[in-house]
Amino acid sequence: MNGNVIDGKAVAAKIREETAAKVAELKAKYGKVPGLAVVIVGERKDSQTYVRMKKKACEEVGIASFGADLPESATQAEVLAVVAAFNANPDVHGILVQLPLPKHIDEQAVLGAISVEKDVDGFHPLNIGRLAMKGREPLFTPCTPLGCMVLLERCGIPIKGRRAVVVGRSNIVGMPAALLLNKRDATVTVVHSATPKAEAEAICRQADIIIAAAGQAQLVRGSWVKPGAAIIDVGTNPIDDKTKASGYRLVGDAHFDECKAVAGAITPVPGGVGPMTIAILLRNTAESGERFLTGAVKVSGAEKKQERKGLAKLLPTREQLASPLPVLAAAVGVAAGAVLQRATAGRR
Amino acid sequence: MNGNVIDGKAVAAKIREETAAKVAELKAKYGKVPGLAVVIVGERKDSQTYVRMKKKACEEVGIASFGADLPESATQAEVLAVVAAFNANPDVHGILVQLPLPKHIDEQAVLGAISVEKDVDGFHPLNIGRLAMKGREPLFTPCTPLGCMVLLERCGIPIKGRRAVVVGRSNIVGMPAALLLNKRDATVTVVHSATPKAEAEAICRQADIIIAAAGQAQLVRGSWVKPGAAIIDVGTNPIDDKTKASGYRLVGDAHFDECKAVAGAITPVPGGVGPMTIAILLRNTAESGERFLTGAVKVSGAEKKQERKGLAKLLPTREQLASPLPVLAAAVGVAAGAVLQRATAGRR
Numbered sequence A, B: 001m002n003g004n005v006i007d008g009k010a011v012a013a014k015i016r017e018e019t020a021a022k023v024a025e026l027k028a029k030y031g032k033v034p035g036l037a038v039v040i041v042g043e044r045k046d047s048q049t050y051v052r053m054k055k056k057a058c059e060e061v062g063i064a065s066f067g068a069d070l071p072e073s074a075t076q077a078e079v080l081a082v083v084a085a086f087n088a089n090p091d092v093h094g095i096l097v098q099l100p101l102p103k104h105i106d107e108q109a110v111l112g113a114i115s116v117e118k119d120v121d122g123f124h125p126l127n128i129g130r131l132a133m134k135g136r137e138p139l140f141t142p143c144t145p146l147g148c149m150v151l152l153e154r155c156g157i158p159i160k161g162r163r164a165v166v167v168g169r170s171n172i173v174g175m176p177a178a179l180l181l182n183k184r185d186a187t188v189t190v191v192h193s194a195t196p197k198a199e200a201e202a203i204c205r206q207a208d209i210i211i212a213a214a215g216q217a218q219l220v221r222g223s224w225v226k227p228g229a230a231i232i233d234v235g236t237n238p239i240d241d242k243t244k245a246s247g248y249r250l251v252g253d254a255h256f257d258e259c260k261a262v263a264g265a266i267t268p269v270p271g272g273v274g275p276m277t278i279a280i281l282l283r284n285t286a287e288s289g290e291r292f293l294t295g296a297v298k299v300s301g302a303e304k305k306q307e308r309k310g311l312a313k314l315l316p317t318r319e320q321l322a323s324p325l326p327v328l329a330a331a332v333g334v335a336a337g338a339v340l341q342r343a344t345a346g347r348r
Helices: A008-030 A045-061 A076-088 A107-113 A125-132 A143-154 A174-183 A197-205 A256-262 A273-294 A301-314 A324-332 B008-030 B045-061 B076-088 B107-113 B125-132 B143-154 B174-183 B197-205 B256-262 B273-294 B301-314 B324-332
Strands: A035-041 A064-070 A094-097 A163-167 A187-191 A209-212 A230-233 A237-240 A248-251 A339-342 B035-041 B064-070 B094-097 B163-167 B187-191 B209-212 B230-233 B237-240 B248-251 B339-342
Touching: A008 A045, A008 A143, A008 A273, A035 A045, A035 A076, A035 A273, A045 A064, A045 A273, A064 A076, A076 A094, A076 A107, A094 A273, A125 A174, A125 B125, A143 A174, A143 A209, A143 A230, A143 A273, A163 A174, A163 A197, A174 A187, A174 A209, A187 A197, A187 B197, A197 B187, B008 B045, B008 B143, B008 B273, B035 B045, B035 B076, B035 B273, B045 B064, B045 B273, B064 B076, B076 B094, B076 B107, B094 B273, B125 B174, B143 B174, B143 B209, B143 B230, B143 B273, B163 B174, B163 B197, B174 B187, B174 B209, B187 B197
Parallel strands: A035 A064, A035 A094, A163 A187, A163 A209, A209 A230, B035 B064, B035 B094, B163 B187, B163 B209, B209 B230
Antiparallel strands: A064 A339, A187 B187, A237 A248, B064 B339, B237 B248
16 A cells, blocks of 8 residues: 555555466476466457457466457357367366457357356356355456455455445446455445435445446545545546547546545555456466366366366367367358467467 | 235235236147146155145146155265256256255255256356346246345335345345345345444335345344335244244244334235245246247357256156156165155145
8 A cells, every 4th residue: 555545556466476476386286387268359459458468467477378369250159169169178277258249249158158167257157156145156256356355355454344335236347346245244235327326425425345336437526435435446437638648548436536535545547456357367367277287176066067068068079179270160160360379478 | 015014925826826827828838837846855844844835836826746755864866866857857847956955965066956947946056147147137036035026016116226225145035135126226235144233224224125034033123114115024033922822923034013113015924925935936937837838948058058968968868757766766776765756736
């Protein structure tokens, strides 16, 4: 912390360091490293940037990175075939499909096809279900919400028995953040687009912890904050700023200056939650690699069989995987622009 | 409603009537009726009573009921084999395992083995995950929480944009009730054992809807209730009552007389939520039967394959199923006390 500002970069650097140590340990013990496959479809500049950042981050901690770049015109069958190949690839322990996908691709079908054992994003309904359930643990917890929790914990902010408010209920941040906070014994309220704004403000003012994940620039004002509360700001919204060469700057879902004046702790944007997302992705991948390498995948017997045996039928054989590209091309007619690449070193 | 008391029996009777009509329609159209299998392990008197009630209720609406009674000494393999047989039986569209199971049986493994397409209790993590996720729908919603929602809806109590508090966070009531209320756009807070009691009271006093599902007799007092609020009381707790021949009576998680004086609407115990649970179980089973009979099971392609193909490997073949008992006995050595029975008519 710098004053009451939480240094997300520093916490993320620590997580990456711990992850690098874990990867080195696995390499020494098993002669193998965890592997992450990132699937991207289409040419969105922001998605390309995120994927590049993820691959670079993998290299830095020693995780093998695998990639599939599919053109905007890729069919759903092509995307599913790529996922199936990574499901079956024993060197891949985590699979991430960069969202959003082009409109003609069924996102649910693609995410649902990722083996739950390699779902490092934690978005599979089986993982979300386990996250919601008492006495169950998901194999993976979504990276951004888990990053929020790790920030709270590493900054010594108590959670158990405290009032927490999650602003926003997206599948990738708000909803799993609420489930996580509840699992750690906070008393959680979720406010959202159907909550009258005055009520959202009143509820936030009762909270010891606010997770702002509404995707609205500076929604949470100073007047919303109880003195001493912790604010974890997940938003990154561009707003006009003529003092910048780009003409804009990024702000969070909380009004930083106003909230900082009242809060006990607050994450900045950028440099707060952002760096945590990738750090947790790396940690999730390393944990997955460890589970596979030690043979200790923690899925209940029956569910695991449902998953495993189900996938076995969808997948190419191990021999086919020795040369993935021709097989995929033959199986689904992958377009010429689609490139399956292995990139442990060097940039894409 | 009688005054401000919600008549759960009347609403449940209406749901059963609608379900009976649906069953008759399916029978006329397809020559088949929906089927529910209830698995019970051990000799618990209360469980035996619940199972008997469920079977009787099935008969009344025309649903075929199937049963497996396993002795307390049954092994996990035996229980799983029974579930597998019902998974594979095309006349069974819903499978319910009566809880609690004996201690030596792994409840998660047994519940996880039920085909998600026949999980009429809605407890499978895939169904819970879909319930939590925006844009997804579970195949089945847990009966008691859904019963609470139906009571609210049929009594014309608005949910969208209202403050709701769920007291308790069990996997079978509190947690799914919170997810359901959120899905219907209430602003939901979950209070639980780690919430300071004074705070639980203060939060409840802000609520338009209170779902009391803590399993604590008369926890919610009149002072907890905002004038006009709706209280859905899921508790059924025995307390001493010397005026009764039995020496006890059942009370809810809300103090009925105190709360009734303040609330706009309240469910009694008994006669409130209780009758709804079985009514919704019947409705879930009829919906499942309809899905199977019309061939319209709404699972996403990839997930369905994971489920279906996984199960196919676990299950006896269709020929084996023609005579289930010898196969099961051969496969897992079912104890002599285990009886697989079909009981469309007559009591067990």
